[in-house]
Amino acid sequence: MRKYYFIALLFFFAACSNNKVDTIIHHAVIYTVDSSFTVAEAMAIKDGKIVATGSNEEIMDQYKATENIDAAGAAVYPGFIDAHSHFVGYGRSLFQVDLFGTNTWEETVARVKAFADEHPELSWIQGRGWDQNRWPGKSFPTNEQLNELFPDKPVVLTRVDGHASIANQKALDLAGIQAGQTIVGGSIETKNGKLTGILIDNADNKVYDQIPAPTKETYIQWLQQAEKNCFAQGLTTVTDCGLNYKDVEAIDALQKEGKLNMRMYVMLSDDPENYAVYLPKGPYKTDKLFVKGIKVYADGALGSRGACLLHPYSDKPDWTGFLLRDKQHYDSLAQVLAGTDFQMCTHAIGDSANREVLNIYNKYLKGKNDKRWRIEHAQVIHPNDFALFGKASIIPSVQPTHGTSDMYWAAERLGTERVKGAYAYQQLLQENGWMPLGTDFPVEDISPFKTFLAAVVRKDAKGYPEQGFQMENALTREATIRGMTIWAAKASFLENEVGSLEKGKKADFILLDQDLMKVAPEKILDTKVKATYSGGQKVH
């Protein structure tokens, strides 16, 4: 009898104990993205964390909230996580000449001129986003017009992929670059013995080294604008693939001062200065910042023919591209990192670069493991090499919009056979059963909806191609959502904190005006983020 009394009492407390929480969101379609992809109606939040999810009745009977949000049937997803981006670089690019989408070199120069006229205070003119593959003739530009327009002011314009730049003579002079000079892991283009201004991969570092560091105010401006844009697109965590320890210190300080709220996973650049600071002390973690990755570049990009291929380019028969460093560099770094808690994350585009990195990773990881070493992009894979990912639990970190951006010319570079192993996301997913997705912004747009479209129907924003690009490698909607949330979290060792809406996790979530799991493909890009919450706080 006493036992029954006790159980009855429990029910009584459960029904009307009025557990106090901060927020209840109800009458929603909540994709929790838990292991069974459960859909809930309501969610209770306290102290920035999720207390419970369930039906409207369950949550509203058990909890009383200070704030009740009636979602009126809106779809709720975990905040999106971009597994590969350049957050600081994106912030910087917002204050430079925007050269994305230019259709000719002349149009590019005109934009630079207009920007320079508007900003006479700038000592350097910087721009980003040009892509000669969009222009008639598709050949690299030369710098004569920039030299005429800007004889005394240095100008450097980064290609869309960040793997090539064009600099004017003034910038080349300041950097001490001369015709005939050679550089490891880069190439300095000349025509008839004269510099053209085109600098590929490592060759442009010398120019960028000359640019004065931003003031603290400018830096804050970059990051705050980047954060605002990301929150507006439903991103609540971003991975920055390649920062200096000084950037990390600045970001950490801004987060602690409450000036920056974006959660960040950081990969440090492959630089002795960073190793000196971080290798002795190990990964660094706060509520909003986790520094645990090391970003290494194996090769360049396909668009600028810097990707390292096993066989020559189909559109440049004597050329295979190149590795950016000596093989020994990657091998010895992997050996060192295998003995630490750092995650090795290597950019590899060409099938040769991917094979080199896969072999080195396999050598030190020795079979299945939980070190979660990543290959960033994993773009062109030889058919024999896919299995090397699964063999050592190596994570392909891919960006679906790269596929739909490159599809216009990828077959010219690779030929019709080799291109089948490129942007092979479904095949790569099979290797470990999970895979993070990202954008590589500012190389691509920050929009997670473009990632969703590109992954699911393999079309670009124009709806091209009608049948989708290499559709055998499309991902399901569920896999794509996982790739943009929980799998992206897992790739950053953050899966116990973010990436799904489950008890105990941070209340990072978004309300959308239409449901990505159900909306017609042609309407995906119309999706609007009605609200974004980070740690239970409304940030958009």
Ligand SMILES: [Zn+2]
């Ligand atoms: Zn990148």
